Amino acid sequence: AQSVTQLDSQVPVFEEAPVELRCNYSSSVSVYLFWYVQYPNQGLQLLLKYLSGSTLVESINGFEAEFNKSQTSFHLRKPSVHISDTAEYFCAVSDYTGFQKLVFGTGTRLLVSP
Amino acid sequence: KAGVTQTPRYLIKTRGQQVTLSCSPISGHRSVSWYQQTPGQGLQFLFEYFSETQRNKGNFPGRFSGRQFSNSRSEMNVSTLELGDSALYLCASSLAQGAQETQYFGPGTRLLVL
Numbered sequence: 394a395q396s397v398t399q400l401d402s403q404v405p406v407f408e409e410a411p412v413e414l415r416c417n418y419s420s421s422v423s424v425y426l427f428w429y430v431q432y433p434n435q436g437l438q439l440l441l442k443y444l445s446g447s448t449l450v451e452s453i454n455g456f457e458a459e460f461n462k463s464q465t466s467f468h469l470r471k472p473s474v475h476i477s478d479t480a481e482y483f484c485a486v487s488d489y490t491g492f493q494k495l496v497f498g499t500g501t502r503l504l505v506s507p
Numbered sequence: 508k509a510g511v512t513q514t515p516r517y518l519i520k521t522r523g524q525q526v527t528l529s530c531s532p533i534s535g536h537r538s539v540s541w542y543q544q545t546p547g548q549g550l551q552f553l554f555e556y557f558s559e560t561q562r563n564k565g566n567f568p569g570r571f572s573g574r575q576f577s578n579s580r581s582e583m584n585v586s587t588l589e590l591g592d593s594a595l596y597l598c599a600s601s602l603a604q605g606a607q608e609t610q611y612f613g614p615g616t617r618l619l620v621l
Contacts, residue, residue: 425607436511436597436612444607483550487606492563493540495610497550 395420395486399498406505408476414469414501416458416484424486426467427495428458431481440482443467479505508534511600511613519619525586528616532579532600539581540610541573544595553596556581557604585618593620 396419406412418424425444429437441452448460458469467484484498512531520526532539541553552565556575573583579600585592595617599610 429612434614436614437599438612439609442607442609485550489606493538493555493601493604493606493608493610494552494563494565495540495542495550496552499549 395496397498399501401501403502409473411472416467418486422488427485428469429483474505513613513616517617527584530581530598536600538601540599542597588620
């Protein structure tokens with residue numbers, strides 16, 4: 394079985410500051426890794442995912458995440474945040490069995506203020 | 508291309524009743540998964556369907572059931588509702604089966620059980 398830990402329930406940050414949202418996972422098998430974002434009263438949207446290859450993955454809106462196998466981490470970073478980045482961010486894993494079951498972390502609420 | 512649609516968006520039921528939620532995947536998508544989101548338990552996997560077959564089921568009681576039709580639309584049913592079933596129910600679709608596939612989420616159905 395897999396588990397995902399997002400230690401920070403809330404991260405306040407000022408606009409244009411850098412941010413890192415932490416994600417650690419536990420699994421006895423290889424996993425795929427995902428970051429989803431949820432805006433108020435909306436469903437989840439995929440930000441980025443790691444399947445294989447380069448351990449650094451990027452999204453179209455400036456976020457990036459790095460897969461670190463030795464530390465079992467997949468932290469999400471952005472060098473300069475905007476007010477519009479205010480949302481809840483979920484880290485998730487799925488294992489290599491072929492099933493589409495996502496195991497999610499508890500989420501981190503990113504609060505960007507002017 | 509239209510996204511994942513879920514109906515109804517909001518629902519109020521009383522304990523003991525049953526409820527049916529509907530999900531229409533993105534056109535061409537054949538895999539549908541369901542998740543329950545609550546403040547206490549977070550996001551939890553309910554089940555996954557592909558080509559009208561349930562491929563995987565989460566750790567929920569038998570009161571939770573689902574099905575998928577030949578046009579890939581899916582329904583989930585909850586019988587004998589309990590207060591703890593109050594949640595946001597999210598449906599996600601993907602083009603094919605496989606843990607690496609991106610799941611596209613709908614806006615959810617918010618169920619309140621009184």
